[in-house]
Amino acid sequence: MVSKEEQNSLSSFQFEARLTQASLIKKILEAIKDLVTDANFDCSPEGLSLQAMDSSHVSLVSMVLHAQGFEMFRCQRAVSLGINLASLTKILKCAGNDDSITLRADEKGDKAEFVFESQSQDRLSEFELKLMDIDSEHLGIPDTKYSAIVEMPSSEYRRICSDLGVMGDTVRISVSKESVKFQVDGDIGKGSVCLHPSSVVDKPTEVVKISLEEPVDMIFSIRYLNYFAKAAPLSDTVTLSLSKDFPLQIEFKFGEQMGYLRYYLAPKID
Amino acid sequence: MGVKGLWELVAPVGRRVSLDTVRNKTLAVDVSIWLTQFLYAMRDSEGELIRNAHLLGILRRCCKLIFYNVTPIFVFDGATPQLKRRTLNSRRNQRNKQKVKLRRLAEQIVLNELKLKKLKEKTQKEPKRTENQVDTGVNSRDLYNQYMDTVLKATLERNNAETEKNTEQLDSEALDDNLEQRDSITEEPEIEAHSNETEEDKDKEDNLTNVEVSNLSENTVSFEKEEYEVPNFCEMSSDSLALLPPEMFETVVSEIRSRERNLHREEFIKVENNPADFSQKQLEGFLRLSLTKREVMKARATAYSHLGHGRRRIASDPGKNYTLTKTVDSVPENGDALEPNDSYQFPTIFRVESSIDNNNNKVDEGLEWTRLVSNTERHLESLEKRESVMELGKGNEEFYEGNLEEEDEDIEWIACPPDANCNFVEQKVYSKAEVELDVMEQNVRDGTNLYRDNSSSAELGLHLDEDNTEDEIMTTDIQSAIYSSLANEQCSERKTETCADSYQNYSEDIPKVLIPDKDDNVTSLQVGKEDSEDMISSKVDEEKDSFSYFGDTQDTYFEESLDEEDRDREVSRDFILPDEKLENLFQEFEKERRELRQEFTHLKSGSDIITDEMCEEIRELLRMLGIPYIQAPMEAEAQCAYFSQVGLVEGVVTEDSDAFLFGAKTVFRNIFEDKKYVEQYEMEDIERYLGLNREKLILLSLLLGSDYTQGIHGVGVVNATEIMRAFPSFEELIEFAHWANQLSLKEERISLDSEDPNFVKNEFFLKHRKMKRNWVIHDSFPNKHVVDAYRYPMVDTSSIEFHCQRPNIAQLVEFCRAKFGWNSDKVKKLVIPVLKAYDARNQRQTCIEQYFHPMRFAKIKSKRLENAVRGITRAVDEEMFLSQTREEHVDDATCETLDAVSPRKRKKKQKKSTKERRKKSSSVESDP
Structure with a gap:
């Protein structure tokens, strides 16, 4: 089953990742959506990461999900998914906490796909989210020895x-x-x-x-x-x-x- | 401004930062650039400068700065350095050119608007047509109806008595019977006069705008679109007039003026053939005129009292004031004048003739000649009148001299009314061409109209009673316009030509009639122009001259116009256009209108300059805001840079890249552009990553051109950087100039040997030997004075620290009320948050970008430039080069790291405070 899916995706998707627990993503989103409205999810072979400042540039959010933390993670080439967090929240509301979640993005990078699968594998819901072009800057965060x-x-x-x-x-x-x-x-x-x-x-x-x-x-x-x-x-x-x-x-x-x-x-x- | 292309060159080392980065900093601000921006940008939809735009802009920006806890130091420009004069001169020239362009545009707009109006009338008219006869008679009748409508509308607003009369006429017209028409047509001059009124009001307004625009006087109001329903003057006391805002006041006054002139004209029609009554009327008119004048003067004085005794500054010209004391030439209306007059004989005859013309649609030369004869008869009659009128003229001399005085003071201003008159002659003519009366008829009527116009305006018309032909009137008009430049004449000529182009269908003949004799007039009047010392007498002479002159040419002229008439007939047959075509035309004009407007607005925004007065007002405002300012001895830019150099400020806010050349360390750009990021440039970065220190930047300016020097034509940033690489000092630049100037007919054998100490130069010679042909190097290049001017600018070297004070809200409220008419709530709404921010200065929120540095936003794109930069500097930041990034993407596409996804962070130069931490700059993403 998994291998078949992988084969399919190999042909069409630039990026594909599956988490067993949708709750993690849901919680992360809850934790940042009040601070940041839009953010780029940067997918690379190392994992999924996000960096964003709040609108007044007083605080910075930096999130990293390592590739090994996923049940399945495949990224041939780095892609940036510009996502409106409010929209993503709406979609994630449709996922049960124990559902597994699969995130996919294709070559064009104009939309992302979300697949939620219930634990018993008898319910499968698919969502597509339009992506946006977010002009954000990456800040270099220096390694610091804190006092x-x-x-x-x-x-x-x-x-x-x-x-x-x-x-x-x-x-x-x-x-x-x-x-x-x-x-x-x-x-x-x-x-x-x-x-x-x-x-x-x-x-x-x-x-x-x-x-x-x-x-x-x-x-x-x-x-x-x-x-x-x-x-x-x-x-x-x-x-x-x-x-x-x-x-x-x-x-x-x-x-x-x-x-x-x-x-x-x-x-x-x- | 600044060094050409320098921003482009330094962009790769610039950083995008948020406004919060400038928090709590002390910044030097070059005000002159701001002012230029305000004058350019703060426009309303009509392209007019917003009142006190400079103050409003400064206030807003200062509030923003204080809100961000910035301590701004405003630096005003001092004297202009000798070297910069050339640049300033060329800017001035450009401005002058723009002025001319503006005027031309304004004319086009007026024209376009008239066309549109006409077209609208036409399209509205179309459905009304019942007969499809292609017949001038019918056509003109339709247009009469059209005019009647207009007149009706116009008069409804104005005078009930008039309305009644016109309704009667309209009714009689509506019967559409030839016989009745003949009767009613006798009254048509009246109607015609009315329609002219409306036409003229419009013209007048347009012309006013036109002239005002070209005078660039401040606070001009666009009269074109504003329609005021102005009550009769007698109903308005001077007090109530004075209550109007100045702009509206002018509009109202001009409205009154034109209306009363028209009424006055009507009076004269009645008594036209009765010399005694005529002069009686004129005397009455004059008396009333002076009364009105006094009233208006009083009102004006009151209205302008708060602006300083009626004396106002012309914004664009610091050296000139204008005092608007000339009043409208108007006479209160007289109800009696509307009564029909029996002595109105000539026009009746004349009318019968013309209606025959219209109805039978043929040219009868005999009739034309009869008309000529009657004209001449009238001349003789009026010659008798002349003497009595001359007396009146003497009586008017006082007034007239008054005018002259003003004319001396400000010729341009006074020139408006005559100029305007001049223009409507044509416009009237061509508008009537549409009515498709034959040219003769129109011209004669024009003549009479204007003649009345002039006499009532008590200007020069008083001397001209004998002149009944339009030529004479034209002459007078042009005579009165004598003060205005010949350019004006040309303008109006051109205008007529444009008319001709767009109205080829039917008005072809008009310019032909007008232009030749105008040219004649112009030449004949040039003589008079030279005698400006003795204007009155010369004018009287001229009139005599021109009278005789026209006596001579009259015959030929009329013959000419007979021919024209024939053609007019033909043309008018083709005139009725299909609806579609009209619609197309309409859209075309609409489009043209929009385009013209846009261009006008755009052009206009570049046409104002900063005055000392503005600067003084700004200083006053700055004092209230508690912001320190300084007057630089020379260039404000140099002063700002000096402050930055000695560390009195932490950055310079400017759009002028000269700042680097004067030695500024940190420059902020685009701080107030909401759409853009603030750009921060560090001299240190420029030196480190582009290999250009201040000295080299100065040399670069010699190549690229700046305010001080023209630069080498054909050399842009790429070439200039390459030159800098090969010739990094002033002395070597001389060598470069020598090389570039010599004609290398013989192919120099340059051996490229990388061991050779001259390798770089030789390589340069080899690569650029073809290019140099296109370069235009000035003799003075390289100019040592320019280098010195940048190196040792004259600046105030005091090192006292600057401090902000708390804004004084009470004073600000008062100031804003006076300057912008704001109430105190509005001011407080703006200032209170600022005050709060000021008070909270001791505890402020820092922003994240102060600690974590953003990535660069631009990369060097040119391969050649990249090489030049690489050659010039050793410490190369790979991040700056586009090619580098590209290669990387190709090379290790598969093993891209998180770092590569995000633009890689820069290994930035360390700032003092956070030096240690920065050293190990690496990003969070690459951590585990």
């Missing part, structure tokens, strides 16, 4: 962001050896949340870890941190990496070998 790296449960991250979000629009993140502290100074008052590294490691997913080169104290827009919190379902833990005068990097890993979703947020300056 402070904080790992925490993503649910915790989400809670802090939503809690502090009601207080003001700017959060000060200060990382020291002992703790990471989120402070807000808003119109109605002040608030802060302080997390200490966990001493007991019961559940690996609920641990707070801090690795520090030097203490960092920076301010960021809470609005964006809240956008990033939408990626929490993708991963149990989130890693915040900070360096002075450099964008904050927030990473959600999809699991071993699968890939990651990273956000970069430019700091505010006093």
Whole structure:
């Protein structure tokens, strides 16, 4: 069955990939669609990747799905699929969470095909999405040794962001050896949340870890941190990496070998 | 502006950045370029400059800058360097050329519009036709009906009494009986006069626009399309007039003027053959005229008081003011004048004749001669009148002299009305050609019309009572137009010719009639023009001269026109066009109209210049906005570049590539173009990747041409870069010039040996030996002065830091109210966010591009240029070359990496702040 399909596609499709779980794609989309409206999905033999800035160019989304994370991945030549994320969301709504999803694109690159197959293989739905020409720029993201790296449960991250979000629009993140502290100074008052590294490691997913080169104290827009919190379902833990005068990097890993979703947020300056 | 083609050359090292990149930076801004842009771009749909466009533009842009927390430093141009004069001169010449073009276009537009109008009338008329007779009589009758309609419409709006009368006429016309027609036709001059009125109003307006456009006066209003229903002047007090906005005021006044002139003319028709009554009327007219004049003056003074005592600057000409004190030549209307007059005999006879002509459709020379005789009789009669009128003329002298004074002040301005008159003679003539009365008849009527026109306008017509033929009137008109240049005459001639072209079908004869005698007039008047010192007397003389002159030529002229008449008949038979054809014509004209309009708008946008006054207003605005500005001693560009060089600013905002030559380090382009990305150019990049330092850029400008030098004709960026590679210094450029200028008849034997120190040069010689024939090298090349002018520009070298202040909202509200007529809400809506941004300066959001650098957006396409660049510089960034990328795609299409999908990131030069991090620049995608 698979081999037959592969043969078919060899002739007509430039790019073809299948994921066993449609939910992953759905979650990724949920995590970025509020930040970015249109994006290029770059398909290459290494995998599927996406890089996009939000409209005000304050934050950057970088997503990578490695080829080995797919059930099947074939890409003869690099293609760029310009996709309107709202449209893609609509199509993905038609896929069940446990459906397998096949993505195809042909030589011309003017449309992408989505095939959803239910687990029991008794339901097959096919969708075609018109692609668009998106004039986006790729930014070179330098490899950086961050001064402070904080790992925490993503649910915790989400809670802090939503809690502090009601207080003001700017959060000060200060990382020291002992703790990471989120402070807000808003119109109605002040608030802060302080997390200490966990001493007991019961559940690996609920641990707070801090690795520090030097203490960092920076301010960021809470609005964006809240956008990033939408990626929490993708991963149990989130890693915040900070360096002075450099964008904050927030990473959600999809699991071993699968890939990651990273956000970069430019700091505010006093 | 700037060095030709330099932007193109440096584009590959430019970076597309978002506006956020300039956040919190201090930028030097060359204002003069902005102003030029505003004057060019800020136009309404008619191509007119938006009022205070420069201020509006500056305000908007400043708000944007402050909003982005930019500290702009505005630099104004100082004196013009000697070297730049040539460029400026050529620009001025171009502008002058444009002016001429503009005027021509304006004329075409007017013409086109008239054609359209006529055509519309025609197409509307078509269904009305009941008989298909190809008969001038019928045709002209139809057109009369048409005119009646127009007149009816026009008069309905204006005067009820008139309307009644016309309706009567219309009714009688509608009976369509030959006999009755004959009766009613006696009244046709009246109708004719009315139709002329409407025609003339239109003409007048068009001409006003025309002339104003060519004068380039500011705040011109297009009268063409605006239709105001103007109440009678007597109903309007000067106070209420003064309340009108200035543009509308002028329109209204001109409306009143033309209307009253027409009414006045009607009065004269009644008393035409009665010298005593006639002069009585004229006296009355004059008295009323002066009354009206005073009223209008008062109103005008009030209306313009806020603009500075009626004195206004002509925007395009810094050295000139105009004071518009001349009033309309109008007389309040007189209800009595509408009563029928018994003494109106001549036209009746005349009319009977002409109707015979029309009905029988044949030329009767005898009748024509009778007419001539009656004309001559009239001449004799009016000669008697003349003396009394001359007295009146003396009475008018005061007024007349007043006019003259103004004429001295601003000749062009005053010249408008006569010029306009001049134009309508023709237009009237040809519009009547459509009515297909025979030429004679029209001309005579034209003559009388204009004659009345002139006399009522109390200008020169007072001296001309004896002149009943149209030639004489033409003469007077041209005499009155004597102040306007001969070019005007030519224009109108050309216009007539254009008419002829487009109306070949039926108006062929008119230019022939008009042009010859106009030429005569022009020549005869040139004499008078020279005597401008003693204008009044010379004019009187001229009139006498021309009178006798025409006495001589009259016979021949009339003979001529008889021939014309014959032809006119023939032509008019062919005139009735099928509907289709009309439709086609209509569309054609519509199309032409659109095209003309477009071109006009386009041309017009390049025709204004920046004045000191504008700069002063801008400075005032900048003070209110709290933005620092400086007056450069010489070129603003050089000053900006200096600031950039010494680090007082972090970038220069300009569209002028000269900035690099003056030593600017960072240049931002397209900051305010929403459609484009902001482009950022670093001198460091240009040097590193294109191998062009400031010195070389200066030398490059010698080759390419800039504001300071013409450059070598035939040398573009590719050749220039190649030359730079082979001859990288000024001294070597001399060598190059020497080589390029010598005639290499004998084939030089150049051996290419890569070991040879002269290898590069020899290679260049070999490759370009054929090319140099096409190059035009000026004697002065290479000019050391140009190099020095770029190298050592005169700049203000003070090193005081610049600081923004908080915009003063109260002052801004007041300023915007005065300049743009905005209410305070509108101002606040614009300024409050800006103020907020200003207040939030201490805590600002950075943007991601400040940390992660974008990819390059352009690649070097020319293979030769690529080689030249490679030769010039050692550190080559492969990313810049198109060929490189192509090859790669071919070579390793199969093993393409994620990196290759995305344009590869550049290994950019490091910025101080983030130096270390940048070193290992690699992208996220390539990570695992």
